Amino acid sequence: xxxxxxxxxxxxxxxxxxxxxxxxxxxxxxxxxxxxxxxxxxxxxxxxxxxxxxxxxxxxxxxxxxxxxxxxxxxxxxxxxxxxxxxxxxxxxxxxxxxx
Numbered sequence: 001x002x003x004x005x006x007x008x009x010x011x012x013x014x015x016x017x018x019x020x021x022x023x024x025x026x027x028x029x030x031x032x033x034x035x036x037x038x039x040x041x042x043x044x045x046x047x048x049x050x051x052x053x054x055x056x057x058x059x060x061x062x063x064x065x066x067x068x069x070x071x072x073x074x075x076x077x078x079x080x081x082x083x084x085x086x087x088x089x090x091x092x093x094x095x096x097x098x099x100x
Contacts, residue, residue, distance in 0.1 A: 010054045017056025031062050
């Protein structure tokens with residue numbers, strides 16, 4: 001899966017969060033096609049903690065719910081809420097609408 005670092009990672013997770021927050025067919029595709037795959041890689045040793053700060057609230061909630069459904073213990077770093085300043089930036093970024 002490579003490394004998730006820097007600005008490209010932040011933008012990717014912002015776009016994924018935008019889709020997840022819409023809660024439609026596309027969010028199901030992101031959840032199953034990306035987030036669940038990401039969690040599966042994490043259970044096999046991928047360092048998800050390094051990228052977790054870029055993961056938005058709807059995506060985080062999905063990851064925690066998937067862990068619970070699969071019987072995987074969610075570590076403390078996955079349960080932490082982003083600092084308010086980061087949450088405000090994320091909320092502002094989510095108001096952005098991608099063009100097609």
